[in-house]
Amino acid sequence: MTLDDCLTEAATFQMPCDLRRLFATILVLCEKTQIRQLCDKHLASMCEDYHRTQSNEVALEQMVFRDIRDLLQSMGKDIKSYGLPDLVDIYGDSDVEYKEVTEERQVEVDQEHLDIFSRLSTEQLAGFNDIMDHVTNQKSQIFFVDGPGGTGKTYLYKALLAKVRSMGPIAIATTTLGITASIMPGGRTAHSRYKIPIKLTHNSMCSFTKQSGTAELLKQASLLIWYEVAMTKSLAVQTLDGSLHDIMECALPFGGKVAVFGGDFRQVLLVVTRGTRAQITHATLLRSYLWEMICKIRLMRNMRAQTKPWFSKYLLRISNGTEKTIGDDYVCLPEDIVITYTKDEKQVNKLIEDVFPSLHTNAMSREYMSTRAILSTKNEHVDDLNDKMISRFPGEEKVYHSFDSIEDDFENNIDFLNSNTPNGLPPHVLKVKINCPIIMLRNLDPHNGLCNGTWLMMRAFQDNAIDA
Numbered sequence: 055m056t057l058d059d060c061l062t063e064a065a066t067f068q069m070p071c072d073l074r075r076l077f078a079t080i081l082v083l084c085e086k087t088q089i090r091q092l093c094d095k096h097l098a099s100m101c102e103d104y105h106r107t108q109s110n111e112v113a114l115e116q117m118v119f120r121d122i123r124d125l126l127q128s129m130g131k132d133i134k135s136y137g138l139p140d141l142v143d144i145y146g147d148s149d150v151e152y153k154e155v156t157e158e159r160q161v162e163v164d165q166e167h168l169d170i171f172s173r174l175s176t177e178q179l180a181g182f183n184d185i186m187d188h189v190t191n192q193k194s195q196i197f198f199v200d201g202p203g204g205t206g207k208t209y210l211y212k213a214l215l216a217k218v219r220s221m222g223p224i225a226i227a228t229t230t231l232g233i234t235a236s237i238m239p240g241g242r243t244a245h246s247r248y249k250i251p252i253k254l255t256h257n258s259m260c261s262f263t264k265q266s267g268t269a270e271l272l273k274q275a276s277l278l279i280w281y282e283v284a285m286t287k288s289l290a291v292q293t294l295d296g297s298l299h300d301i302m303e304c305a306l307p308f309g310g311k312v313a314v315f316g317g318d319f320r321q322v323l324l325v326v327t328r329g330t331r332a333q334i335t336h337a338t339l340l341r342s343y344l345w346e347m348i349c350k351i352r353l354m355r356n357m358r359a360q361t362k363p364w365f366s367k368y369l370l371r372i373s374n375g376t377e378k379t380i381g382d383d384y385v386c387l388p389e390d391i392v393i394t395y396t397k398d399e400k401q402v403n404k405l406i407e408d409v410f411p412s413l414h415t416n417a418m419s420r421e422y423m424s425t426r427a428i429l430s431t432k433n434e435h436v437d438d439l440n441d442k443m444i445s446r447f448p449g450e451e452k453v454y455h456s457f458d459s460i461e462d463d464f465e466n467n468i469d470f471l472n473s474n475t476p477n478g479l480p481p482h483v484l485k486v487k488i489n490c491p492i493i494m495l496r497n498l499d500p501h502n503g504l505c506n507g508t509w510l511m512m513r514a515f516q517d518n519a520i521d522a
């Protein structure tokens with residue numbers, strides 16, 4: 055396969071704007087040579103939509119490169135490093151320097167999110183008013199919205215973001231995980247938004263300069279929200295704290311900003327590679343110097359499971375550690391949610407039929423496919439379930455193979471290597487069908503919801519390109 059084939063095939067089913075994004079993605083993620091030739095060859099397809107408003111060839115080319123530059127910028131890259139033609143500032147583009155600010159101001163406020171305010175529960179409303187009082191009066195404070203799953207933490211953030219943005223000031227929405235970033239309007243991962251280094255020490259600083267767009271965005275921001283903070287290392291939060299002291303020239307926590315953290319330490323915690331329980335707990339925000347300075351907003355009422363109060367209380371008992379355990383780590387599940395394990399395939403098939411009833415007739419429905427999933431703790435079980443699901447799915451099957459190469463002398467072990475499915479790597483053999491759901495594994499374009507964990511539906515495929 056070549057990247058050239060990929061672009062040629064994609065041009066047959068993609069809009070020019072999608073093709074420009076694909077080109078930018080190739081620049082960022084693929085090992086590429088001869089970029090200029092690749093670009094020249096596909097320039098005509100990439101600028102088809104601009105032909106309606108522009109006939110001058112040079113101006114057309116500039117429009118394409120400006121778009122690619124913006125796409126690269128939102129992926130944290132600079133077009134100058136790819137040897138593409140220089141951009142002429144024909145539009146008096148004076149705000150390019152602070153694209154981060156412009157982009158943030160362009161996030162639309164959803165009326166539905168503004169309306170949330172009138173539906174907030176008493177405890178949500180108390181938190182909302184307290185935070186808004188600090189934002190409007192510019193009083194420095196860090197908050198932590200503490201509530202078990204389903205108590206409406208995300209609901210509260212959406213109300214806050216909508217309110218602050220509708221009044222004019224900047225509110226930055228970040229989360230620890232790419233997938234939760236897409237739940238909040240304008241959401242980005244905290245690492246990408248604040249340029250937090252992956253390897254962290256107690257002296258780490260975010261990798262933006264005082265003159266950068268990110269620094270300007272932070273200076274102008276009135277509210278910083280960081281969701282799922284329980285799943286990040288306290289060092290990451292402390293790194294942002296240090297950088298904010300620096301750019302705001304203020305010794306108050308977070309440089310005097312109003313910051314709202316949220317998450318649930320009863321749910322999934324952060325990953326410390328091969329770490330013990332104690333090491334994991336030690337790395338959380340709970341053990342940070344910041345924790346004592348944080349004002350806690352507690353949400354207790356489960357809004358998600360209002361129709362199933364028994365189940366919500368049961369979940370709370372497990373997360374609080376008060377449910378009776380078997381040994382140290384096991385709890386007994388209620389019988390009505392358990393399918394008894396047998397060694398044959400019968401019970402797995404029953405599970406699939408229970409979760410995906412009448413798959414054949416519903417496979418085309420986005421609503422049906424996006425509202426159900428089977429989770430498993432081990433990759434091998436996931437692969438097995440995927441195989442079963444794909445073979446049940448209606449339609450013609452397409453098989454893709456990975457094309458990784460080997461640098462060491464493992465040439466004879468290629469079959470063995472391909473049979474492995476290590477964490478974070480896609481399988482060597484990928485079987486898909488039209489309409490089947492697929493999950494993105496990279497943060498391609500978080501601003502537009504394309505991040506690690508986003509669900510997509512397969513719309514079309516060719517040998518080197520997939521339209522999803």
Ligand SMILES: Nc1ncnc2c1ncn2[C@@H]1O[C@H](COP(=O)(O)OP(=O)(O)OP(=O)(O)O)[C@@H](O)[C@H]1O
Nearest residue numbers: 173174175202203204205206207208209318357358
């Ligand atoms: N005040 C409310 N009125 C009506 N519905 C609400 C209210 N608060 C939350 N909900 C609904 O309850 C559900 C759970 O809310 P939400 O996702 O915000 O909880 P959460 O605490 O963020 O959960 P998790 O920790 O699992 O992410 C959502 O469907 C949300 O729309």
